[in-house]
Amino acid sequence: MTDYVVTKTQREALQRLIKIAQGDTGQARRVADFLLAWWNAGECGGFDITTAWGVDTSIAADMVEVFGLAVARNAYPDEYGFGPDFERIVAAWRPALLKGGA
Template identity: 55%
Template sequence: MDEPTWAALQRLLTLAKSDTHQARRVANFILAWWNAESLGGFDITDLFAVDPRIATDMTTVFSWLARQSNATYPTEHRAEIEAIIAQWRPEVWARSSQPA
């Protein structure tokens, strides 16, 4: 991942762990990337509901993803993303934390 994309992702992860309407939209974006089937998709109109700087960070990450030849996931941020799942999708997190 190039430096501008890495920096954008870091800002988005930090924001997604806060508790605002913009944070919820950023979390939706990140979680749709992580696993849209189980964590929900991303409504593209949410770009209209975030500050321009945040929308730019989201489009930076999206544009970088679009240039990858294979599916790429932010696995190095697994712990942060799991915290975002626990915060924004507690029902999913509860199911995934139960013994099989």
């Protein structure tokens, strides 16, 4: 990990994406797939970049911002205090991964 500082823009983009991923639309599913690939690609699945073709331009811009954060910082989202948010996304979109899940 580096001494990289999370910018306000990156934090706000991540917060917007988390909020979207907690919805139940096609775009929410795409955003959840993107975020969960960062959280744990081995368990949650990877992210096909062409999936981003199905999101609004503003959402895609937030995805680019968060991708930049993940690459620059070499850290998982829980290091920013977003672990509980990602756990809720897992519960919504990957319930089988939870203990006792189907």
